[in-house]
Amino acid sequence: MRALIVDDEARVRKAVRLLVDWEEHGIQEVAEAGSGNEAIELIRHNKPELVITDMLMDAGNGLELMTWISEFAESVKFIVVSGHNDFELVRSTVRHGGIDYILKPIDAEAINAAVAKAVADWRAEERERVDQRQQNIRLNEIRPVYGEKLLSSLINDSNTAESSLRRLRADGVIPELTDTVRLLLLQVDADDGPLLQRFGKNSDLLHFSIINICNEFLPPHRRGIAFKYWGASDEIILLLWSGHEAVAELIERVNQGLFHTLQRRMHFGVAAAGALPQSLPGQYAEAGLAIRRRNLLRGDNYLHTLLTESQDAGRVGDVSRLRFADVQEDWKIAVLSGGNEQRIAAAAQKWIDGLSHGGIVTPEMLDQWRSDTLSFRERLLRETLGDDAGTVLTALLQEDQQHRAPNTNAYSFSLFAWRDWAVDLMNRMSRAISERQAKEKYVIGDIIKYIDQHYTSELSLQEIASRFFVSREYISRKFKQEFGINFSDYLSKYRIEKAKLLMLNPNLKISQIAEMVGIHDVKYFSKVFKKLEGVSPKEYRHKLPS
The missing domain is CATH 1.10.10.60 (Homeodomain-like)
Structure with a gap:
């Protein structure tokens, strides 16, 4: 602990220093000031826990010092040592929370008793302050989670949406008079290894950073709030209750902030505004569908609505859409070619050429293609391997964990990555079928030899x-x-x-x-x-x- 002696007479300061048993009270540092004004500066810089002060001094008296302490350094305990037996001075000391009022000449026993009480009071109050700080830390840790759950329940739990809204309004999260809201959906790329590496592979920390960046652009006019959506592991929701018409500008500013901090720009699905909270489940579905139907060939567009995506699709509506059935026979011939790499590569490239020729590629289309190719794989295995197809398919499904298709929610899109995935898929199929057929021929050959001998x-x-x-x-x-x-x-x-x-x-x-x-x-x-x-x-x- 630290103490400060304040008196305009040096001999009094020396007397106090000698009379108090500082070590017994656990006080390691003792400073001195010759006036109230000097004491205030020392308290600001040294932050003592105890002040022993005279009452009447020329440059800033004890009363002014006590007033300043009670306002700006309320945890500091102080003792008055004065040569004036004045009732008003004593009353002022008590009113400002002083521990004791000791008359000069100073009695050693009296001042040590006062110091002991001051130290004990300070330590008791410090324990309370520490407990309160720890409680506040715990509350600050719990409060965001609690708020995220309540905000998420507005979307995914219609039974509790109204009660959650009341609590959020009571907590000041959502303004009382807000009755209209617009939902924006941001999907985080879970496969962005370099970015996750910067956050120690801690996705929660990454989401926290993205949410903070989003919220930086919302509070100035209390426009809305960004939060982690508990209904999906990699989704962040922005709710706007003002400035709906400037959503494009907001997304541009948020993406500038994201790029400045994370060197990434992200895609936002945007729904039409509606009543709070009834419209939120529908808005969430609408924003998610807009994200899934965004044109991946237009990488510079980060705002997606169902209206704009349908307009984009309409512009290329006259172009024949490539279906998996259009390339299925090529894939089958390539797979059954016995590992012919050129034929497999040509089949994959034909698919990619067909996709790019259409002018629009969406995550929804790619997900359907991925589903179609996996169904094709199962059918072809059963056609060529019969009862053994199940064993081979199980092995290929296990391999798929290490040969995953590109993430359709990725920040960037590459047709070449999907071509490489198709080549790898067909190569693994071809190899598995060839190896199984070779093994089967070996078994049949052994059976023929056995018949010949027996x-x-x-x-x-x-x-x-x-x-x-x-x-x-x-x-x-x-x-x-x-x-x-x-x-x-x-x-x-x-x-x-x-x-x-x-x-x-x-x-x-x-x-x-x-x-x-x-x-x-x-x-x-x-x-x-x-x-x-x-x-x-x-x-x-x-x-x-x-």
Whole structure:
């Protein structure tokens, strides 16, 4: 703690310095002033907690000093040491909050008791001040969140909108007489890595900065408020209750502020003004749709309304819009080309050329394209891989986390980025299909080898499926695809071909040949043989050259 002794007599100041046990009271610094005016300057700069002052001095008396302290340094405790036993002076001391009024000559016990009480009072009050500051800090931390929730509920909770509005008006957030409002929606680019890096990858801190910049342009005339919308993680809402007609100018000024601070300009969806709070859910939907329908090929436009976006679309309405169906066959041929990079690149470029030729590309269109391409991928996988498509699709979906499509809410737009995404998507599809088909051919090849080595034994579809860890349906489908017949017919044909070779030996009976090729019923053997060759085994043998 610090103390200040104020007296126009140096010997009195020295006496006070010697009589008070400063260390016992926890006071480390003691300064001196020869007048009230000098004391005021020292209090301003040194900020002592305790002042011991004379009452009557030439340059600024004790009464003036006490008056100044009670007005400008109210936490300072003071003790009066005076040679005048005057009731009015004592009363003034008490009225201004003085701890004690001590008469000269100074008694050591009396002044130390007064200093002890002053120090104790100051410390008790300081604890209260600290507690209050901490409480204020907590309230300041809670208040924005509380306000954001109330403001957000005006949009996303019609049941509590009216009560939230009453609270916001009571807190002075929204003016009492405001009954009309206009909503502006700002979407933050969640994938802007360089900008997030500047904020320690803390998106809340980034949003806080953007909101502060927006609010800098609203308070002068209490035009509105910007806040983080709790209904979506990357959206900031601006509510305007005055100056609706100057929204374009406001957005321009906000973007200048954003660019000056963050080197970014951002897109705003703007709804038509309406009644507060009833119109806000509809305004939010309208502003969001305007953002989704903004023309990405016009990167210099940052204000978007449904009216302006529809006008923009109308200007290119006579141009045929490219649909995914228009390029689907090219994509399919490219994917099934076995990894032909040139064909895949050409298919992706044809899509991009078609998009740019239309004159308008919107986030809504790109989202639909992304959905269409993923549906196309699933259909093609099921068409080419059948039951195995699910396993391959799961693996590709996991890869998608590392190969995401460009963010349609990004501050900038690049057709080349979307072309590269399409190339990567088709390459990964092509590779996955080729690898799976190669693996399937390997399995079928092993099954054929196994049949070649064990056709003389009892073979069944279930046995083959169990041995090669595949389903019976898989084997049947693959045999049909590869040979045009099912497994049973393939095995029967294979055995009959072997039997035909054995028939060249005249010493082998038909029954022996049937056994040797794995058919233990000679009648059944004859039936199968005639079905495949058109004649019985005996007739076939008679036709053989002697």
